[in-house]
Amino acid sequence: MVYDSRPAPSAPNVHVSATTERASVRMTLIALAVAFMLLVLVLPLVLVFSEAFRKGGEFFLKSLTQRDAVAAIQLTLLVAAIAVPLNLVFGIAASWAIAKFEFKGKAFLITLVDLPFSVSPVVSGLVYVLLFGAQGLIGPWLKANDIEIIFAVPGIVLATIFVTFPFIARELIPLMQAQGNGDEEAALSLGANGWQAFWHVTLPNIKWGLLYGVLLCNARAMGEFGAVSVVSGHIRGKTTTMPLHIEILYNEYNFAGAFAVASLLALLALVTLVLKTVLELRFGDELAATRRH
Amino acid sequence: MVSLTSSTHPASNRGNQPARAGWSFVKPSVIPGFGLTFGYTLLYLSIIVLIPITALFFKAFSLPPERLVEIATDRRTLAALWVSFGSSFIAAAINVVFGVIVAWVLVRYRFPGRRLLDAIVDLPFALPTAVAGIALSTLYAPKGWVGSLFAPAGIIGQFFAPGSWWASQFGALNIKIAYTPTGITLALIFIGLPFVVRTVQPILEEFEQELEEAAATLGATRWQTITRVILPRLTPAVLTGFALAFARAVGEYGSVIFIAGNIPYVSEIAPLLIVIRLEEFDQPAASTIAVIMLVIAFAMLLAINLIQAWSRRRYGDGL
Numbered sequence: 301m302v303y304d305s306r307p308a309p310s311a312p313n314v315h316v317s318a319t320t321e322r323a324s325v326r327m328t329l330i331a332l333a334v335a336f337m338l339l340v341l342v343l344p345l346v347l348v349f350s351e352a353f354r355k356g357g358e359f360f361l362k363s364l365t366q367r368d369a370v371a372a373i374q375l376t377l378l379v380a381a382i383a384v385p386l387n388l389v390f391g392i393a394a395s396w397a398i399a400k401f402e403f404k405g406k407a408f409l410i411t412l413v414d415l416p417f418s419v420s421p422v423v424s425g426l427v428y429v430l431l432f433g434a435q436g437l438i439g440p441w442l443k444a445n446d447i448e449i450i451f452a453v454p455g456i457v458l459a460t461i462f463v464t465f466p467f468i469a470r471e472l473i474p475l476m477q478a479q480g481n482g483d484e485e486a487a488l489s490l491g492a493n494g495w496q497a498f499w500h501v502t503l504p505n506i507k508w509g510l511l512y513g514v515l516l517c518n519a520r521a522m523g524e525f526g527a528v529s530v531v532s533g534h535i536r537g538k539t540t541t542m543p544l545h546i547e548i549l550y551n552e553y554n555f556a557g558a559f560a561v562a563s564l565l566a567l568l569a570l571v572t573l574v575l576k577t578v579l580e581l582r583f584g585d586e587l588a589a590t591r592r593h
Numbered sequence: 594m595v596s597l598t599s600s601t602h603p604a605s606n607r608g609n610q611p612a613r614a615g616w617s618f619v620k621p622s623v624i625p626g627f628g629l630t631f632g633y634t635l636l637y638l639s640i641i642v643l644i645p646i647t648a649l650f651f652k653a654f655s656l657p658p659e660r661l662v663e664i665a666t667d668r669r670t671l672a673a674l675w676v677s678f679g680s681s682f683i684a685a686a687i688n689v690v691f692g693v694i695v696a697w698v699l700v701r702y703r704f705p706g707r708r709l710l711d712a713i714v715d716l717p718f719a720l721p722t723a724v725a726g727i728a729l730s731t732l733y734a735p736k737g738w739v740g741s742l743f744a745p746a747g748i749i750g751q752f753f754a755p756g757s758w759w760a761s762q763f764g765a766l767n768i769k770i771a772y773t774p775t776g777i778t779l780a781l782i783f784i785g786l787p788f789v790v791r792t793v794q795p796i797l798e799e800f801e802q803e804l805e806e807a808a809a810t811l812g813a814t815r816w817q818t819i820t821r822v823i824l825p826r827l828t829p830a831v832l833t834g835f836a837l838a839f840a841r842a843v844g845e846y847g848s849v850i851f852i853a854g855n856i857p858y859v860s861e862i863a864p865l866l867i868v869i870r871l872e873e874f875d876q877p878a879a880s881t882i883a884v885i886m887l888v889i890a891f892a893m894l895l896a897i898n899l900i901q902a903w904s905r906r907r908y909g910d911g912l
Contacts, residue, residue: 329694330704333699336694339739341713341783343732344732344783345716347738390633393630393633393637397630397634398634400627401627402620403618404619409634409638411894412638417841418891419844419890420845420886421847422844426649427648427883430645430648430649430652437648461641465637481624484624489623493625497625498626522721523723525722526845526846529868555731562723565721565724569716569721573719
């Protein structure tokens, strides 16, 4: 109880803790937070599923099994299957170099890794058009050698990698920094070689953080819109990923179809969120120390 | 969530090896693999980031300077930049208010559904922007679930429609959210919320409650404790969250274009103008606008790092 020199309140049984607010204030703040999150976050999500089934389950299934939709789903899976493993290897290499060693220019390297977070997705796509496009720097050479990058799958993969490569590295760097070099040094002094130290010591230490990073990287890779939109050329059934397919359907006023495909991506987002929450709850201390120490 | 904070953790700077005399690029270590991993990192970054970004700057600065200035000061370019930066600023400011409230409620109060609410905060990170875009635009369109409330016949809109008290005093107000700059701001609020919540939350979690008790024993009211003890301590985190949300919002494309209406000079954002210029085969204009946005993004990154350095100096820890 707080010492208070003022006359005792008329209802002396009301206990007011010094480190929290009155119940009415608490209720108002909770209501405000919940209402805001409902309006801005939850309702759009509910709407996606509701609109997807507006014309019934049959139309929903038809929208997903239509030829262009299947092609879009396949392309999305293909792009993620290439981009995510490449970023996985990069993420491990980058965090090994950055977390285990002290070298000049490290801060600059970290800034470079962070770059995609502050670059507009549209700009991420544009840079590849300027490099590989028909009027681009090496565009004429590519054309002469019959190599297609822009308005083709390689361009989409490149743009996706650009947008998603920081996710795994960014999760692993603080995690490996917090774990230090002690375990690896012990393994090496016991006669392990570098590979063995990585495979049997480092990897088990970082596996949950790695999975967490892969999860976020994959969600973004499958959902990327801006960067992919610039390099794809929107060739139906050929270079349209799921988000681009959604855009095409929506602009053709096929709203139920657009939301049907969108509901698949929303489902992916929900699964990602659930797995992420489970990882945070169960292995919170084995994840990066950026949140919840 | 990843990436929200600086990774230079003080605990990691453990110099186990005695420094050798003379200059060396990398501090000697028994851990192997520096050459391989550093080389691979550099190679990957060069192919994916450095060479393409260099191509962008090369393209923009190979233009004659007067053409560069002409594009940069074109009325439509300026209008698009103004729409992007203006609505991003408003959205980030709104996110600061609600982000702090949400973080506060999540950290300080226990109520049913708290964990669910906590998990949902990250939805904008996980939901593809195009999905968010079509959902928000359908929701807030004049016939949508929320938009219809604000339409002249709606529950809220009727108070501002012709014939209402408001209309007789101030003139009728037709509240439209989707297809206006308000819609852009709404989409940017959606995108930016987790940045503020996730930077403020850990600081609130680690806040020493003894300070609040001390303030209370010294006679401060709860309101004084909050405004003079707690909020100042949150300032660096709030500023960082603001900067992150702002930086993300400025470049945002997917969630905005569906709800924006995309009317030149009114609701056309800068990233959309880049796309339009590119589709007109006007690469110089697209590159110039992109360079302007990049330079501002770099400045934002720098600002974030300065805020964090300042906070470390002042409070002795990272954000």
